[in-house]
Amino acid sequence: MTLGTHFTRELWFLWRDKTAVFALIGLCALSVFSAVNGLDKMASQRSAIAAMVDADAADRQTAQSKVRSFGDAGYYSFYITYDPPSPLAFAAFGQRTTAPYMKRVRLLALEGQIYQGDSPNPLLAHVGSLDLAFIAAFAMPLVLIVLLHDLKSSETAGGRLTLLQSLPGTTAHFWAARVLWRSVLAFASVALPFTVAAAVSGAAMGTVLSALLAIAATAALWAAVSVLAAQLSWPSSTIAASLVGLWLALNVLVPVGAHMAVMSGVHGPDGSDVALLQREAVNDAWDIPKEDTLGPFAALYPQFTIDEELNSFDWRWYFAFQTMGDVTASDLSNAYRQATRQRDNLLASARWLSPGLALQRHLEHLAKTDLRAQLAYDSAIRAYHDALKAFFFPLIFGKAPFDPAALAKYPAYEPPQS
């Protein structure tokens, strides 16, 4: 028999194997659902951003129509920042289900604003989502186990193994056809919906290929493990139980254990430490002599040195102490983000032991929905706040009379590089 006939015949065998067909159809249905759901979710995030960019401009215009000085304008104008989903975000939601993707900032101390934002329903964040990353990393391996664990034992049980082995030269082809068909179909059940959705979403070829390669590698790994286990002369239920046990250990217990290690192993300042410190710095400024604020501020911004005696309230002093509030908190704020990054890095090291975690993290990395991307958004907000200061300070500290037209030249927000 030629290899070709093995392949066509094996497809027929597969079709007759109700369990296999059921598992494959189930996997495919889940993938299609999660691709459609993911595309829809990201589309609604995009349209929410677009709607809010317009609403933000209108809101700012209303606020600015009432202001009578650049200082007022700095205080009352909010500016939107946002983190648009990448084309591949539909496949791996990552931090996008828990972290805000839109935040408005104004010229006040940033540390008092940046931690606030859209708070999604914690319940939905807790129950989680069926994104494609989840299906590929955790469900696909289980389907492969179902399809391949009784490779040999089903033939033994069916009494055909001896017959098969007695036919010279064909056994290798027979097994190859069986393993290949089943692995490829399991892979395709996830990969096809993913590829179609990625094309619809306009993802770059390189990232799609990288994702497909990673999914294929995961499929190959679990196919190989299942085939190896199927060689054992154990009852097929023992083989299946052992494989499910392995899946559980690698894909569930390793990440869960690593999380526990991260929780108890990484210590850094809490977010509230940063917020409290910043508030103290900003509030104390009202009680201390203005020179104590303006001196260090002038050291930082020599071009905005103030020589004259100030009245009881002056916007220049106000924004100077807001800025110094951020400066006071900046070391702690950096340490806070450093601890966040460190936790993520430590968790990342667990991927060497967990193929599921590795695939999930790789897809989140490609989709730019990982913690690194969340921190990149954080940096984009910080950069934009700096740009706002660079725009407003010359107006507020300058001698030019108030001119509403000048406010129109505000800096454009740059979303994180994607």
Place this chain on the structure above:
Amino acid sequence: MSQILSIARAELIYMRRSRLTLIAAGVFALCLCFAALTSAMLFSVEQTHRQAHQSEADAIFASQPDRHPHRMVHYGQYVFRSPAPLAAIDPGLDAYGGTTVFLEGHRQNAPMFAGAAEGKAPPRFGQLTPAFVLQVLAPLLIILAGFSLITRERESGTLSAAMAQGVSLRTLALGKSLVLGLLIAACLLPVAALGILKVARGEETAVIAATVCAAYGGYLLIWALMTVSVSMLVKRGATALLALSALWLASTVLAPRLAGDVAAQIAPLKTAFERDLSLQVALNSLGDSHDPKDPIYGPFRQKILAKYGVSKVEDLPVNYRGLLAQEGERRSGEVLARFNREDMDARLEQQRWVESARYLSPMVATQSASQSLVGTDLRSYHRFLAAAEEHRMAFVQTLNGLHATELDYKLDKMRSVDVEAAKATRVASDTWANLPQFSFTQAPSSERLAAAIPQLVVISLWCGVLMAVFFWSSRQPAP
């Protein structure tokens, strides 16, 4: 009865000889004990940590110098959400909700610093806690220990032999199920131990601890009945294992997530930004309570003047600015309360959609019951937000009251231009320590029990249905 017991004894002896079951049970026991221990340690650290933050924030607030009360309104307070005493058993939403809220006058800030945003996000399957072990892993252990209870006898031909000796299939199944019952009892031990510890320390009531154990007991019973039923209904052990694994996957892994996705689709939330814009419009229409001349507060001024029988605010025996601040806060508080109710209703609507999956998945019912009982569900989170808002109003309005009764109106009016007036319009610093204190306590156990009852009913329903399936499957097969 004695027949059932001797079957159970024989099965126990068999299991002790089966290496796979022993290894699985060992690994599981290790997981469960490790989860109970580390989770208990981690959450007790977390609790002291958050309580320390709260006392630190309170101490800083109390140590503020003599100040104008309205400055303290803007200075604000931080409040912290302490984890529930039994959060170590089931942390629920703890990692996903903000742990801190900054409270100040005129506005309501969003909760900040959810653990999930700090690199502490639990992995996709949950975190290593007794709840995770019991909800996700224990069913697998039961499946592993029980899938072949009957199929093994059938495949080896001993089933018909036993039946020929007059042992009915039902007796056999009951005897073997007894062994799974022992397994369930063993699974519940660490949770019961944690519960007893918390009850002994007076941190939790016995009713809650017992109901949590009962809920998990019922949940595992569902899995045991399902496992033995499937083992009776199918011919081959491998088929039973496959079918049960598929049921496990669908119930514990897929169903809750699918329900979450569906809930988000059917009942989407407004973005916070969208909400804030309409909130701002509503708040702007209330006028500016810092400005005694704001025409929106004209009728209020007239009412106050009439009440005291004077014609000018200067002649009032109290400081009109303080009264105005109080009135403004009251009005904005009403608007905020309306928006809060809408937010909470929208989230609860999503919760209802998620919970509707409890008829498809006993895990959803159990998870929900466990979180409601322990106090880590959405309702408890809302309770914290409501307590924070109540505290915000209490301390801000107390300060506004001091503003009205302790400060002279004319001096108060001059305070931003006259240094002496500014000095004369301060309240002594020892006042700050005597303002209302924030204390967030869990809902009383009766309330949590009431919230869990619909889920407990569903768990019982599942048990009932599966018992019926069990008895139906164990009817004598045709010879």
